[in-house]
Amino acid sequence: MDKQERSYKDKKVISIGTVSELTGLSLRQIRYYEERKLIAPFRNDHGTRKYSFNDIETLMDIADKREDGVQTTEILKEMRLQERKRERESKDDIKKKMLQGQLNAQFRNRRGQL
Amino acid sequence: MDKQERSYKDKKVISIGTVSELTGLSLRQIRYYEERKLIAPFRNDHGTRKYSFNDIETLMDIADKREDGVQTTEILKEMRLQERKRERESKDDIKKKMLQGQLNAQFRNRRGQL
DNA sequence: CGTGTAAGGAATTCTGACACG
DNA sequence: CGTGTAAGGAATTCTGACACG
Numbered sequence: 001m002d003k004q005e006r007s008y009k010d011k012k013v014i015s016i017g018t019v020s021e022l023t024g025l026s027l028r029q030i031r032y033y034e035e036r037k038l039i040a041p042f043r044n045d046h047g048t049r050k051y052s053f054n055d056i057e058t059l060m061d062i063a064d065k066r067e068d069g070v071q072t073t074e075i076l077k078e079m080r081l082q083e084r085k086r087e088r089e090s091k092d093d094i095k096k097k098m099l100q101g102q103l104n105a106q107f108r109n110r111r112g113q114l
Numbered sequence: 115m116d117k118q119e120r121s122y123k124d125k126k127v128i129s130i131g132t133v134s135e136l137t138g139l140s141l142r143q144i145r146y147y148e149e150r151k152l153i154a155p156f157r158n159d160h161g162t163r164k165y166s167f168n169d170i171e172t173l174m175d176i177a178d179k180r181e182d183g184v185q186t187t188e189i190l191k192e193m194r195l196q197e198r199k200r201e202r203e204s205k206d207d208i209k210k211k212m213l214q215g216q217l218n219a220q221f222r223n224r225r226g227q228l
Numbered sequence: 229c230g231t232g233t234a235a236g237g238a239a240t241t242c243t244g245a246c247a248c249g
Numbered sequence: 250c251g252t253g254t255a256a257g258g259a260a261t262t263c264t265g266a267c268a269c270g
Contacts, residue, residue, distance in 0.1 A: 022127070
């Protein structure tokens with residue numbers, strides 16, 4: 001996913017009625033999940049909520065878990081765990097790339113010595 | 115761009131007020147360009163227009179051309195030319211892939227004969 | 229806890245039209 | 250041709266609250 005596409009996914013431009021249609025959740029449910037800190041829509045000048053496609057995906061995950069009887073507090077914890085996991089993986093990825101870069105450099109050096 | 119990301123770009127979910135903010139165009143202008151067939155927003159049950167990120171990009175292109183004094187009729191022609199060009203390129207791409215496939219098959223055959 | 233609902237107000241969007249140039 | 254604007258109506262969204270379980 002390049003920068004441009006990311007921006008589509010993260011841009012908060014969708015109003016709550018459309019989100020409701022897309023997710024099958026009621027307005028009440030969507031607003032309640034915000035109250036429980038599960039999502040954070042953007043508020044424009046007037047105070048109208050605007051959601052991203054990312055928010056919609058999160059809401060669909062929430063809907064699945066709620067159907068399985070998971071409470072919002074639990075869902076919040078799970079989401080935070082997931083978040084930390086992604087951060088770790090992202091860091092590991094950077095480390096891996098740096099290591100690879102060093103190996104490549106060594107390889108070039110040895111080849112030069114032959 | 116994979117299917118998922120395409121769907122974000124093409125999904126018509128943004129209302130005209132937000133499009134106006136994002137493009138800097140007035141509601142009147144956006145509706146007028148639709149009247150001139152330059153864009154085709156989705157209409158929901160109530161009749162409210164819904165735009166995609168793609169529509170927004172098109173509108174920004176239109177805005178640039180209008181600033182250069184290009185009339186909507188001309189812009190429409192240009193857009194249709196562009197569309198045909200993209201179609202040709204897409205077809206050429208398929209042909210190229212088929213040809214490559216045949217070459218690969220021949221190569222495998224000859225190698226087998228050795 | 230999670231969700232429905234009625235309440236009143238404010239902002240959005242729609243269409244058709246008149247205006248200007 | 251392209252755009253602004255006032256007009257009247259319909260649908261959207263917001264918040265705080267009461268209800269149920």
